[in-house]
Structure formats: C-alpha cells, structure tokens
Amino acid sequence: MNILDKIVADKRKEVDLKKSLITLPQLEASVMMERTSVSLAAVLRKSNTGIIAEHKRRSPSKSVINQNLNVQDVAKGYADAGVCGISVLTDGKYFGGSLDDLVLARASVNIPLLRKEFIIDEYQIVEAKAYGADVILLIAAILSREEIKTLSELAKSLGLDVLLEVHNEEELQKSIMPSLDMLGVNNRNLKTFEVSLDTSKTLSEQIPEDFVKVSESGISTIGAIQELKGFGYQGFLIGENFMKTDDPGASAKEFIDELNK
Numbered sequence: 001m002n003i004l005d006k007i008v009a010d011k012r013k014e015v016d017l018k019k020s021l022i023t024l025p026q027l028e029a030s031v032m033m034e035r036t037s038v039s040l041a042a043v044l045r046k047s048n049t050g051i052i053a054e055h056k057r058r059s060p061s062k063s064v065i066n067q068n069l070n071v072q073d074v075a076k077g078y079a080d081a082g083v084c085g086i087s088v089l090t091d092g093k094y095f096g097g098s099l100d101d102l103v104l105a106r107a108s109v110n111i112p113l114l115r116k117e118f119i120i121d122e123y124q125i126v127e128a129k130a131y132g133a134d135v136i137l138l139i140a141a142i143l144s145r146e147e148i149k150t151l152s153e154l155a156k157s158l159g160l161d162v163l164l165e166v167h168n169e170e171e172l173q174k175s176i177m178p179s180l181d182m183l184g185v186n187n188r189n190l191k192t193f194e195v196s197l198d199t200s201k202t203l204s205e206q207i208p209e210d211f212v213k214v215s216e217s218g219i220s221t222i223g224a225i226q227e228l229k230g231f232g233y234q235g236f237l238i239g240e241n242f243m244k245t246d247d248p249g250a251s252a253k254e255f256i257d258e259l260n261k
C-alpha cells in the first residue's frame with residue numbers, strides 16, 4: 001500500500017469516528033457557518049506575487065520541518081508579509097496539524113485560509129466552513145469524478161472556494177468542471193514523493209483559462225516563480241521553504257519583497 005492509500009484509509013476511520021462525536025447538525029449550528037468567506041481565487045487574480053504560504057510542521061516526505069512555532073505567530077507573520085492566502089494543514093497523524101490550528105489561524109488573520117486536508121466526505125467540507133476556512137482542497141488522485149462533483153458543489157453552496165489538485169493528465173481530464181475555482185498542479189508525486197516543477201510546466205496548457213492556475217510543492221526560488229508565471233500560473237503554494245526557518249513570516253516577506261523588485 002502506498003502512503004496516499006494509507007492516509008486515505010486512516011482518514012476514513014477518522015471521519016467515521018468524528019461523525020459520532022460531533023454530528024452534522026451540531027457542526028451546522030456553528031456561528032462560523034454564517035461568516036462570508038473571502039475568495040482566494042479573486043485575490044490571486046489581482047496579485048502580482050500569488051504566494052499561498054503553508055503552515056506545515058512535518059510531512060511524510062520530510063518528517064520534521066518545524067515543531068517549535070505557534071500557528072498564530074506564523075499566520076500573522078504570513079499576513080504581514082503580504083501573502084495572498086494561508087494553507088493550514090489539519091491532518092494530525094501525518095502532518096502534525098489539527099482543526100485547532102485552523103481556528104487559531106482564523107482568529108489571527110482575515111486573509112483567505114485553505115483547509116489543507118485529504119477530503120473524502122461531505123462532512124469534512126461542512127467542518128472546514130465551521131472551523132473558519134475560505135477554501136477547500138480536493139485531490140483528484142483520491143476521488144472519482146462523481147465525488148469531485150458532489151464535494152465541490154457542496155463547497156460552492158457554502159460559499160467556499162475549491163482548489164482541485166492534480167498531478168497528471170488523466171487526473172486533470174477527469175476533473176474539469178464548473179464547480180472548481182482553481183486548478184492546482186502538485187509538483188510532488190504523493191505516492192513516491194518525487195518533486196519536479198516540470199509537472200506544472202507540462203500540464204499548464206491543458207488547464208482551461210477559466211481556472212486560476214496554482215503550482216504546488218517544491219518551490220523555493222524567485223526564478224522558479226518567474227518561470228512558472230510564463231506558463232500562466234497565478235498562485236504558488238509554498239510550505240517547507242518558509243516553515244524550515246525560525247521565522248516563516250520574515251522568510252515569506254523577504255521572498256515577496258524580492259519578487260516585487
């Protein structure tokens with residue numbers, strides 16, 4: 001079994017347990033359900049830099065990245081740096097994240113927050129809204145076209161943006177539909193952890209113009225962003241490059257200042 005299959009198998013058990021602890025009607029009663037979400041796609045369309053900075057303590061590919069920071073400081077630092085949005089990993093077992101991280105980030109900043117999660121069930125979408133997210137991630141590698149349609153349409157009905165992530169042509173072709181806002185190309189193969197920015201470059205021309213193109217993973221240089229912009233990308237998801245430092249906000253600021261030169 002590859003790591004992605006393991007993560008999904010664990011996630012199914014986790015979601016089943018959560019449903020018995022906090023019911024859907026209880027989630028739907030959260031005051032956050034009334035909050036008007038901020039569109040990340042709209043912010044990216046207007047931005048010159050397009051940085052989406054990630055809060056990421058550890059990962060299956062790198063193990064520990066940074067466990068010494070608190071999420072409020074990181075979120076405020078990223079917002080002060082001028083990022084377009086923040087990706088908050090909420091998976092506990094593989095990434096050391098939690099829904100508490102999302103709530104604390106929400107309490108700290110007003111910019112768009114992406115719930116970075118392995119979403120396989122409608123419950124997790126309502127949960128994302130109830131805990132303060134503006135955007136959800138759907139990963140084509142773990143969902144059928146029918147599931148992508150059902151989950152993305154539910155997200156849109158709650159006012160959330162949808163970032164659909166692909167890694168190859170087959171995943172892209174099966175996923176294109178009007179209920180998506182952003183098409184993300186993950187440069188990391190989630191089954192082997194191999195990273196290549198060529199994945200974004202190769203798939204770019206097959207992404208219809210209606211979607212904001214986001215390049216994800218393995219981005220660490222200004223040169224890479226400038227090159228990817230040439231392929232039509234307007235969003236750049238960066239985790240480890242900022243989180244491996246003592247001050248991810250300062251690191252993001254330095255990066256964005258350099259991009260703006």
Ligand SMILES: O=C(O)c1ccccc1NCC(=O)[C@H](O)[C@H](O)COP(=O)(O)O
Pocket residue numbers: 003054056059060061062186188190193216217218219237238239240241
């Ligand atoms: O990062 C991993 O090791 C990983 C492994 C298995 C599934 C997902 C994984 N990462 C999720 C992401 O998409 C990245 O955290 C995100 O794109 C940022 O990547 P990076 O800038 O390389 O930290």
